[in-house]
Amino acid sequence: MRLIEATLSGxxxxxxxxxxxxxxVNVFTGANGQGKTNLLEALNYPALGRSFRGARxxxxxxxxxDAARVVVEAETEGGTVESYEYGLERGGGRRLRVAxxxxxxxxxxxxxxxxxxxxxxxxxxxxxxPDGRRRYLDQGLCGLDHAYFVELQAYxxxxxxxxxxxxxxxxxxxxxxxxxxxxRAWSDEMALHAAPLIRDxxxxxxxxxxxxxxxxxxFTGRSATLEIxxxxxxxxxxxxAPAADLTREISSLLDYIGExxxxxxxxxxxxxxxxxxxxxxxxxLRTFGSQGETRSVAIALKLxxxxxxxxxxxxxxxxxxxxxxxELDQERARRLQEATAQMHQVFIATARADDVAGWRPRDAxxxxxxxxxxxxxx
Amino acid sequence: MDHSAPATRxxxxxxxxxxxxxxxxxxxxxxxxxxxxxxxxxxxRIALDLLREDAASPHELAESLAEARANVRHCGRCGAIxxxxxxxxxxxxSREPHQLCVVxxxxxxxxxxxxGFYRGRYFVLGRLLSPLDGVxxxxxxxxxxxxxxxxxxxxxxxxxxxxxxxGEATSLYIQRMFSGRDLRLSRLATGIPVGGxxxxxxxxxxxxxxxxxxxx
Numbered sequence: 001m002r003l004i005e006a007t008l009s010g011x012x013x014x015x016x017x018x019x020x021x022x023x024x025v026n027v028f029t030g031a032n033g034q035g036k037t038n039l040l041e042a043l044n045y046p047a048l049g050r051s052f053r054g055a056r057x058x059x060x061x062x063x064x065x066d067a068a069r070v071v072v073e074a075e076t077e078g079g080t081v082e083s084y085e086y087g088l089e090r091g092g093g094r095r096l097r098v099a100x101x102x103x104x105x106x107x108x109x110x111x112x113x114x115x116x117x118x119x120x121x122x123x124x125x126x127x128x129x130p131d132g133r134r135r136y137l138d139q140g141l142c143g144l145d146h147a148y149f150v151e152l153q154a155y156x157x158x159x160x161x162x163x164x165x166x167x168x169x170x171x172x173x174x175x176x177x178x179x180x181x182x183x184r185a186w187s188d189e190m191a192l193h194a195a196p197l198i199r200d201x202x203x204x205x206x207x208x209x210x211x212x213x214x215x216x217x218x219f220t221g222r223s224a225t226l227e228i229x230x231x232x233x234x235x236x237x238x239x240x241a242p243a244a245d246l247t248r249e250i251s252s253l254l255d256y257i258g259e260x261x262x263x264x265x266x267x268x269x270x271x272x273x274x275x276x277x278x279x280x281x282x283x284x285l286r287t288f289g290s291q292g293e294t295r296s297v298a299i300a301l302k303l304x305x306x307x308x309x310x311x312x313x314x315x316x317x318x319x320x321x322x323x324x325x326x327e328l329d330q331e332r333a334r335r336l337q338e339a340t341a342q343m344h345q346v347f348i349a350t351a352r353a354d355d356v357a358g359w360r361p362r363d364a365x366x367x368x369x370x371x372x373x374x375x376x377x378x
Numbered sequence: 379m380d381h382s383a384p385a386t387r388x389x390x391x392x393x394x395x396x397x398x399x400x401x402x403x404x405x406x407x408x409x410x411x412x413x414x415x416x417x418x419x420x421x422x423r424i425a426l427d428l429l430r431e432d433a434a435s436p437h438e439l440a441e442s443l444a445e446a447r448a449n450v451r452h453c454g455r456c457g458a459i460x461x462x463x464x465x466x467x468x469x470x471x472s473r474e475p476h477q478l479c480v481v482x483x484x485x486x487x488x489x490x491x492x493x494g495f496y497r498g499r500y501f502v503l504g505r506l507l508s509p510l511d512g513v514x515x516x517x518x519x520x521x522x523x524x525x526x527x528x529x530x531x532x533x534x535x536x537x538x539x540x541x542x543x544x545g546e547a548t549s550l551y552i553q554r555m556f557s558g559r560d561l562r563l564s565r566l567a568t569g570i571p572v573g574g575x576x577x578x579x580x581x582x583x584x585x586x587x588x589x590x591x592x593x594x
Binding site for chain 2: 107108146147150154157158160161162164165168174177178179181182184185186188189192193
């Protein structure tokens with residue numbers, strides 16, 4: 001996939017702009033706070049229907065502007081050009097259109113504009129809390145299969161309902177009468193949607209391992225054994241068993257811990273407590289990885305995610321690099337740039353022009369970003 | 379009353395949190411805006427329309443409201459909306475007495491009756507399990523449902539609850555309630571609408587239809 005052009009107005013600090021992109025590499029340089037990341041955020045918004053930095057829609061509207069309006073033209077592998085158009089208004093109004101058709105729900109955007117974002121947060125993927133790794137799994141799987149997204153939403157809703165049941169009971173608002181039966185119904189409902197999540201996550205982790213290992217060797221220039229093991233928040237024997245069997249097993253596990261859940265007043269187990277175990281040459285990266293290793297592995301994990309999108313859907317996702325080259329040594333940065341630019345359209349925001357100066361693929365375009373103004377460099 | 383002032387100006391004032399200079403009109407608007415799905419803007423438009431000089435008498439509306447309030451009730455056996463208790467469906471000798479269709483709300487009976495293929499009887503739960511809204515099993519008429527199954531010797535129960543997380547959890551609760559009993563329990567299928575174009579079916583529905591595909 002690639003972006004062809006974009007028109008922006010009223011987005012954060014960015015001045016009105018109309019940009020045409022290179023199918024290869026697009027570099028935006030400028031000092032911190034000038035708007036480089038804002039631009040990547042604007043271009044990536046239609047992929048998720050929200051900011052990749054986790055900002056609220058209202059924060060994306062420029063100071064003094066009534067609304068932010070952005071149109072992004074993208075071309076798919078098959079040569080179809082689709083426009084992604086969104087308008088965000090003060091007070092929460094939002095309009096999203098794909099190819100001229102209104103898209104009322106974010107759910108309908110999932111998996112359409114395929115992108116992978118690398119930003120300074122990416123490095124926390126390896127060393128940070130498990131929720132970052134769960135988000136990584138979810139993003140990867142949602143980009144592959146819409147059904148996963150539907151199951152995830154249902155699971156999260158059931159989890160919220162069950163949590164509310166347990167919390168209210170613990171607070172003593174309602175009696176204990178019948179509580180166990182209520183809990184069983186919600187545990188059964190959770191199990192129904194947990195089963196496909198567990199199966200898909202286990203399969204994904206298994207496919208991801210060898211791909212991430214190759215990618216890592218490719219840009220670090222040395223081979224090491226990278227192991228990615230799915231560590232579910234429930235002790236399941238056969239994670240990829242048929243759905244009905246898996247559902248039954250999860251139901252009985254949840255039933256078994258029901259009394260403990262009532263005592264503690266919260267949900268104690270389920271895919272919401274899943275993690276990925278990551279090790280390099282047998283060393284657990286989550287606790288013992290060096291700075292350099294964890295950074296490289298985090299980037300490899302993200303790249304591998306893009307590779308799996310390609311293998312499954314024959315789509316090359318668009319890559320967004322927000323200020324990550326300063327975190328890598330020059331040799332690794334150069335290898336990474338070369339490896340990605342061959343196959344993907346790439347958008348790079350960097351404060352240090354030096355980081356990408358030595359790298360001049362034929363079809364690159366460069367811009368300078370200063371106080372929200374984006375001007376193309378000759 | 380003078381209706382020449384554009385409704386939009388009233389609406390604009392309403393947006394600003396302003397009130398009408400007529401306390402009676404203000405009271406009417408407030409009463410209307412308490413109705414489900416009506417904001418102050420829509421309530422104002424309806425109120426002004428009711429007060430138009432050439433409008434059908436608002437007394438008719440008031441009378442029908444009072445009459446409905448006095449006569450409409452829920453059937454004591456199935457929970458459907460009726461004026462006679464027990465309702466015509468529960469007392470009809472031509473309905474299959476051993477087949478029971480469980481629905482969430484009284485309005486869910488209507489599509490079945492309109493279609494006319496179903497000849498059994500109903501049981502309305504009134505709501506679905508939802509701890510987030512403070513609804514637990516003891517708030518649903520499950521004891522009455524169990525008694526009904528016992529008394530009428532129900533042999534088949536069809537769960538026709540929403541295809542939502544809450545609808546599913548409620549179905550699962552009922553499933554556990556009657557597990558091990560000599561009762562045929564089924565749930566409505568979900569899938570592609572009849573006459574619907576495959577290309578316009580949303581992914582979630584398509585996935586369900588695929589998951590629960592049938593031998594052919």
